Amino acid sequence: MLVIRHFEEELIALHAEGHARGHFHVCIGQEATAVIALSFAGxxxxxxxxHRNHGHLLARGAEPGRLYAEIMGRRDGYNGGKGGTLHTVYPAGGFHHTSSIVGGIIPIAAGTAYAARAxxxxxxxxxxxxxxxxEEGAAPEALNIASLWKLPVLFLCENNGKYGPGAASGAEQSRTMAAYPLTDLPRAYKIPAIQVDGTDAAEVFRAASEAVAKIRRGEGPQFIEAQTVRWPGNESNWPVAPIAxxxxxxxDPGPVPERQREWYRSCDPVLLFARELVARNVASREELARIEEEVLAQIDEAAKFAIASPLPDPAEALRDVFAPMERA
Ligand SMILES: Cc1ncc(C[n+]2csc(CCOP(=O)(O)OP(=O)(O)O)c2C)c(N)n1
Ligand SMILES: [Mg+2]
Structure with missing residues (x-):
């Protein structure tokens, strides 16, 4: 979770310094969902x-340096710098394809589940x-067929309350759907669905472990809605970190500017988890500080690696862009 947080904050800095161009999305505030839920994938x-994928790839072990290189369009990126932030892949960790078309991957996930079963x-x-x-039509179509065919797929909705300013929680902000709560939609298709606090690592752990066990037992698709509160750094079109x-x-959230302090006090999954680890004597503050120093050094090195990575050779612009046609 710390790797993801510091990766994203450093990315915002790299962008401000001109090393990364174009729009990008950070997953600050959603670290617990990615790290915990994906730990159950084999x-x-x-x-x-x-489009908000960096944390998901890092949670599966993607190298921060190569991921920065991809986002920055450099040759050492996982797609040779041709995919960028919106089309990252990390096949070794299970990510073979990323779509920035909202809802675009839902039917593809149902399709790979069908293929795996077949x-x-x-x-x-x-x-x-x-x-x-x-909201996309592809979503209910995929839910329907996944349910009818009992496909082995976990639908994991990260409800970050993107829409509608001012509401207190992710759930309350999601009012562009007539199906509300959002879990009404999968339930209408007879898919078991639960809501969890996506900032609570333990809650995500319980929900994801149970859902994955049910899927592996052949019980068909499961749906989890992980609710988080929108990070205040996402208020404008481009992410801006209120504090490192x-x-x-x-x-002591005192150093956070007052307007954003409440989020860091009560909605930040990273800080909440650190507090819990210390309160339960799992780790001391000193141990956590040492881990954070290591992570910061790792991210610093990763940024340097990506900055030093060359841009792709223009002569290779068309390589890996089109799949060769196999003719019988
Ligand atoms: C089909 C389609 N419509 C619109 C967009 C533009 N768009 C990019 S992100 C986004 C919001 C997506 O909201 P959500 O799925 O909740 O993800 P979040 O950004 O909140 O993590 C939209 C509408 C898009 N990429 N694809
Ligand atoms: Mg959203």
Whole structure:
């Protein structure tokens, strides 16, 4: 979770310094969902993510340096710099394809689940998508067929309350859907669905472990809505960090500007988890501080690696863009 947080904050800085161009999305505030839920995926499972994907790939072990390189359009990126932030892949971690078309991966996740069942591989699909994706027609179509055919797929909706300013929680902000709460939609298709607090690592752990066990037992698709509160740095079109996160803020959020302080006090999954680890004597503040120092050094190195990585050779502009046609 710390790797993701510091990766995203450093990315905002890299962008401000001109190293990264174009629009990008950060998943600050959603770290607990990605890290915990994806820990239940196995090596052969198919994972799908969205325009807000950096944390999902990092949670599966993607190298921060190569991910920065991809976002910055450099040769050492996972797509050779040709995919960028919106089309990252990390096949070794289960991400073979990323679509920035909102809702675009939902039917694809149902399709890979169908293929895995037809081939009897035992693989399941995990489909991560935002609350906004449920508005797309592809979503109910995929839910319907996944339910009818009992496909092995976990639908994991990250409800970050993108729409509608001012409301207190992700759930209250999602009012562009007539189906409300959002879990009404999968339930209408007879898919078991639960809501969890996506900032609470323990709650996500329980929900994801149970859902994945049910899918692996052949009980068909499961749906989890993980609710988080929108990070105040996402208020404008481009992310702006109100403060650089450091774990001591978990015990004293005083340094955070007053307007954003409440989020860091009560809605930040990273700081909440740090506080819990110390309260339960799992780790001391000093141990956590050491881990944070290591992570900051790792991110610093990753940024330097990406900045030093060359741009792709123009002569290779068309390579890897079109799949070769196999003719019988
Ligand atoms: C089909 C389609 N329509 C519109 C867009 C433009 N768009 C990009 S992100 C976004 C909001 C998506 O909301 P949500 O799925 O909740 O994800 P969040 O950004 O909140 O994580 C929209 C409408 C798009 N990429 N694809
Ligand atoms: Mg959203």
């Amino acid at each position: 090596p052969g499972d198919y994972l799908f993510t969205t 081939r009897n591989t035992g693989a399941l699909s995990v489909c991560l998508f935002g609350d906004g994706a449920l 996160t450091r774990l001591p803020l978990a015990w």
